[in-house]
Amino acid sequence: EADIYQTPRYLVIGTGKKITLECSQTMGHDKMYWYQQDPGMELHLIHYSYGVNSTEKGDLSSESTVSRIRTEHFPLTLESARPSHTSQYLCASSLTVGNIQYFGAGTRLSVL
């Protein structure tokens, strides 16, 4: 079973607020990913990291930012939340290129 944790699970906030979604894994995986998933839709990669101090933007343009200061921690930050950011955010990690990605439980974000 994968040990990857996301907090909070649910978040309802007002427009303009700054928020950070937390993701931690205890598997020692170098590679970590953030996906955005609207209800009933496919996943879109928004950020990924291949290791400490490495971050890249994914295929879907996102106004969020990420950091990777420690191997186990990959937080995602929205400086000023908007209703268009309402979605589910899924964090994943993998050991190496081509390995299975293990997913966290997700954060459901609603911006009012």
Add this chain to the structure above:
Amino acid sequence: ELKVEQNPLFLSMQEGKNYTIYCNYSTTSDRLYWYRQDPGKSLESLFVLLSNGAVKQEGRLMASLDTKARLSTLHITAAVHDLSATYFCAVDIVEGGSEKLVFGKGMKLTVNP
């Protein structure tokens, strides 16, 4: 740009029946993954297919990969209600030194008693 297409996107079937769902992709890849997602939950890995001709089976599900046809199938045998979920296929590609998973839209399966 890699496209991953799943067919069908919605399936309602009776318990005990068999069915095959399809995942087509548009560029060369030797690695394909199947995931299951229950409503409101995260993704659970089902199968990893790493080469042409790979076949994996778990319970009532069997997945296969034909890299020449760029096609993976997920076969359901004697469906039961517990298989109701959304099934995603995802193709692994490497672009510019970066590895990415590109997901299909998902196939929502409902198994009726």
